[in-house]
Amino acid sequence: xxxxxxxxxxxxxxxxxxxxxxxxxxxxxxxxxxxxxxxxxxxxxxxxxxxxxxxxxxxxxxxxxxxxxxxxxxxxxxxxxxxxxxxxxxxxxxxxxxxxxxxxxxxxxxxxxxxxxxxxxxxxxxxxxxxxxxxxxxxxxxxxxxxxxxxxxxxxxxxxxxxxxxxxxxxxxxxxxxxxxxxxxxxxxxxxxxxxxxxxxxxxxxxxxxxxxxxxxxxxxx
Numbered sequence: 001x002x003x004x005x006x007x008x009x010x011x012x013x014x015x016x017x018x019x020x021x022x023x024x025x026x027x028x029x030x031x032x033x034x035x036x037x038x039x040x041x042x043x044x045x046x047x048x049x050x051x052x053x054x055x056x057x058x059x060x061x062x063x064x065x066x067x068x069x070x071x072x073x074x075x076x077x078x079x080x081x082x083x084x085x086x087x088x089x090x091x092x093x094x095x096x097x098x099x100x101x102x103x104x105x106x107x108x109x110x111x112x113x114x115x116x117x118x119x120x121x122x123x124x125x126x127x128x129x130x131x132x133x134x135x136x137x138x139x140x141x142x143x144x145x146x147x148x149x150x151x152x153x154x155x156x157x158x159x160x161x162x163x164x165x166x167x168x169x170x171x172x173x174x175x176x177x178x179x180x181x182x183x184x185x186x187x188x189x190x191x192x193x194x195x196x197x198x199x200x201x202x203x204x205x206x207x208x209x210x211x212x213x214x215x216x217x218x219x220x221x222x
Contacts, residue, residue, distance in 0.1 A: 004036050005060060007069050009079035009145040009152040009163055009183050010130045011123065013040060018165035021201060022071040024048035024082050029067040036067070040128065044120040045112070047085040048077035072165060074199035075154055078192075079145035079184045081123035086112055096196050103190035115187070122185035133186065134179040143198040145183040148176060152183060154204055167203030 006016040013029070013036065027042025048071060060068035071077040074084075084092040097109045104110075125131055132147065137155070140146070144155045145163070153160035159171035160180075182189065192198060202218050 003034060003060060005067060005069050006165060007071050007076065007080050009076050011080040013069065016165045020070045020072045021051065022048050022074050022077050022199070023051050024069050024071065024077055025066045026069065028065055030061045034061045044116040046082040048074060048082040049085040050088045053088040072163070072167070073201040075143050075145060078188045078198055081119055081185055083115060083119065096191055099191040099194040099196035100187065103194035118187050119185055122187060132181050132183050135182050136178065137176040137180045140182065140189065141192045143192050143200065144189055147181040147183055154200065156204055157208065161204060167201050
């Protein structure tokens with residue numbers, strides 16, 4: 001039976017058989033019986049990691065340690081408020097931190113706790129509901145998650161591809177005009193705008209010609 005450890009772009013943790021291409025954690029969220037409790041995080045350190053690293057076999061819910069969470073791709077994890085892990089994804093972490101620095105015109109690369117504190121303020125409100133905001137669609141970079149008609153989708157080449165645990169669907173004929181509801185936290189949107197290229201599921205670029213390829217990286221399916 002699937003565990004309750006699949007994460008949506010909204011940050012909600014649900015039960016679904018899809019494993020996805022990226023894993024991560026927010027601390028230990030489960031108790032006896034491998035069931036989640038009330039809390040949806042135990043610290044401000046929300047990371048997204050490789051599914052496999054140096055051949056290490058991981059228990060997804062070791063008692064009292066951490067709860068493995070699974071995402072369709074990095075764009076989904078970023079939308080939920082996670083950042084690249086500085087250990088198993090060192091190169092991506094450094095690229096993300098450098099883009100964060102460039103976006104904020106900082107004199108040095110930010111430390112992980114500094115980014116985590118800023119992101120935590122952008123993830124949820126005091127009622128622990130997902131924070132979102134309106135922004136002009138034309139000013140958003142590819143790789144950002146938005147919500148249209150109540151459904152999350154990935155912005156690619158000015159069009160929105162509907163999100164699901166299986167991948168992305170075909171975009172609507174016309175891209176969104178005017179303001180859209182953005183799910184990806186503002187600091188991560190700024191980092192993507194400054195040059196960070198999120199990993200996306202292969203279905204995100206289905207049907208695109210090479211010349212139309214967005215500024216994202218396609219992740220190999222497993």
